[in-house]
Amino acid sequence: MAGRAQIPTSNSALIAMIADEDTITGFLLAGVGNVDIRRKTNYLIVDNKTTVKQIEDTFKEFTNRDDIAIVLISQYVANMIRFLVDSYNKPVPAILEIPSKDHPYDPAHDSVLSRVKYLFSTESVASDRR
Amino acid sequence: MAEIESDQLQRASLDETKVKNEDEEEEECILQFLDSLDAYLTLVDSLSSSLRQGWFDLASARQSMGHTCISSKLFDHKVHSASTTINIMELDADNPSDPKPQFSLSKWATTKENPSSEVPNNSNLRHRAPTGVLEDGEKSNGTQVSSVVSNDVSLQLDIQKERSKSLTIFGGLVSPKLRTAQVSFETALDKIVEIANARSSMLSSFSQLQLNKKSSS
Numbered sequence: 001m002a003g004r005a006q007i008p009t010s011n012s013a014l015i016a017m018i019a020d021e022d023t024i025t026g027f028l029l030a031g032v033g034n035v036d037i038r039r040k041t042n043y044l045i046v047d048n049k050t051t052v053k054q055i056e057d058t059f060k061e062f063t064n065r066d067d068i069a070i071v072l073i074s075q076y077v078a079n080m081i082r083f084l085v086d087s088y089n090k091p092v093p094a095i096l097e098i099p100s101k102d103h104p105y106d107p108a109h110d111s112v113l114s115r116v117k118y119l120f121s122t123e124s125v126a127s128d129r130r
Numbered sequence: 131m132a133e134i135e136s137d138q139l140q141r142a143s144l145d146e147t148k149v150k151n152e153d154e155e156e157e158e159c160i161l162q163f164l165d166s167l168d169a170y171l172t173l174v175d176s177l178s179s180s181l182r183q184g185w186f187d188l189a190s191a192r193q194s195m196g197h198t199c200i201s202s203k204l205f206d207h208k209v210h211s212a213s214t215t216i217n218i219m220e221l222d223a224d225n226p227s228d229p230k231p232q233f234s235l236s237k238w239a240t241t242k243e244n245p246s247s248e249v250p251n252n253s254n255l256r257h258r259a260p261t262g263v264l265e266d267g268e269k270s271n272g273t274q275v276s277s278v279v280s281n282d283v284s285l286q287l288d289i290q291k292e293r294s295k296s297l298t299i300f301g302g303l304v305s306p307k308l309r310t311a312q313v314s315f316e317t318a319l320d321k322i323v324e325i326a327n328a329r330s331s332m333l334s335s336f337s338q339l340q341l342n343k344k345s346s347s
Contacts, residue, residue, distance in 0.1 A: 012215040012236065015322070021202050026184045026315035028205065029296050029308070031213035031238055035206070042212070045202055069216035069233060070326055091229045091333070092218060094326045099178050101185050107171065112329055116167070116336055 013069035016062040016093070017043040018055060018077055020100050027072070042068065046077050056081050068093045076103035078111070086111045152342075159338050166332035173328060177321040184314035191307035199300055200308070206299050213238050213292045214319065230334040233326045235319060238292040 015032045017024055024043050027033075034042040044050070044058040059081055062071045075097040078085045088095055088111075099105035107113050192200045217234045293312065297304050 009218050009220055011217050012212075013218055014212055015214075015216060015319075022185055022188055023181070025200065025202065026181075026188060026311060027319070028299075029312040030315040030319050031292060031296050032215075032319070033206070033210070033296075034212040035209050037209055039207065039209070041207075069218050070322065072322065091231050091330065094231070094233070094329055096322060096325055096329070098322075099181060105174055105178055107174075112170075112333065113167075116332070 013093075014042045014067055015070045015072060016065075016068045017072045018046060018058055018062070019043075019072060019074040019098070021045050021047065022101060023072075023074060023098070046074070052080050056084055059084055063088060063090070063093060063095070065093075070094050070096060072096050072098050074098055074100040074103070075105055075109060076100055079109060082109075082111075086114070152346075156339070156342050159335050159342065163332060163335040163339060166328050166335060170325060170328040170332055173321055173325045177318055177325065180314055180318040180321060184311050184318060187307045187311035187314055191305040191311060194305045194307060195300070204299055213296070214316075215239075216323065231330050233323050233330075235323045237316065237319075238289045 014034050015027070017027055017032070019027075024045050028043070032042070042062075044055070046055065055077060059071070059073070062068055069092060071093050073085070073095060077100075078095075078097050085095060085097075095111070097105070097110050188200065215236045217236055219232045219234070220229065297308060297312065300308065
């Protein structure tokens with residue numbers, strides 16, 4: 001696969017989060033919170049006042065930063081920006097969809113699994129036609 | 131004529147071996163893909179359990195401490211670095227067309243400075259000696275082991291200090307449920323890193339399968 005960028009190896013990369021308040025609170029208790037010199041955090045709390053544009057902009061910002069290794073995003077939030085999440089294909093940062101309190105994990109919506117499932121379906125249809 | 135026939139036979143057997151090897155490689159790739167897919171789904175399920183436990187403990191802590199005591203308004207917005215970070219390594223750096231990152235967790239800034247992980251090679255069995263009489267080698271061996279033990283203790287104290295720092299944003303005296311919530315989310319972080327590695331392995335073996343399919347068709 002030509003044109004793939006090299007993986008930036010790092011010894012202290014961050015975990016970014018786009019999720020509800022309780023999930024962010026829990027992970028901050030586990031020590032992943034970071035505030036840089038420009039007072040930018042590595043998390044976005046999504047509530048009923050958060051707009052889709054804010055989520056999109058934050059997702060783009062986190063996926064373009066060199067110091068972030070993993071982006072955790074609640075699956076119900078990922079569904080709001082599904083096109084953006086599904087079109088993301090870099091190895092780092094890794095995008096992981098996680099469940100939230102009110103929305104359990106659904107493998108049918110996971111972008112990695114649907115990528116794999118879609119391609120397998122195409123393969124099986126193509127082999128039937130031969 | 132006989133030579134030509136034997137050449138043809140040799141070539142046919144080489145081709146057969148080559149096809150057999152390719153088939154074996156493809157099967158191995160398929161197995162690897164299916165293994166990592168299974169691991170991914172199992173780990174996500176396990177992560178859901180850890181998160182549920184964490185949310186439950188958080189809700190219990192909120193009930194005992196009060197809703198205003200555990201709120202995003204209390205988050206620390208002063209400049210500070212994360213105590214728990216991720217190390218990224220690239221597996222198979224010789225194959226740039228198939229990047230496969232490997233993630234590992236560094237909890238509470240401990241992995242970087244962990245002298246207790248280096249156990250001296252000569253720390254074998256301790257030998258009982260007559261009272262007050264120790265060989266020089268045994269004396270230095272005892273000193274090395276005790277320094278490893280004291281490093282371990284100081285490491286544990288550092289970890290506790292970092293844990294307490296995270297808890298103190300919600301006040302000096304916190305509910306025990308908040309501490310158990312912290313442990314649940316730490317467990318969730320371990321699973322998240324494993325999920326990231328399973329994802330990386332799954333995508334890598336899947337892209338390899340696609341390449342094999344394209345080259346064979």
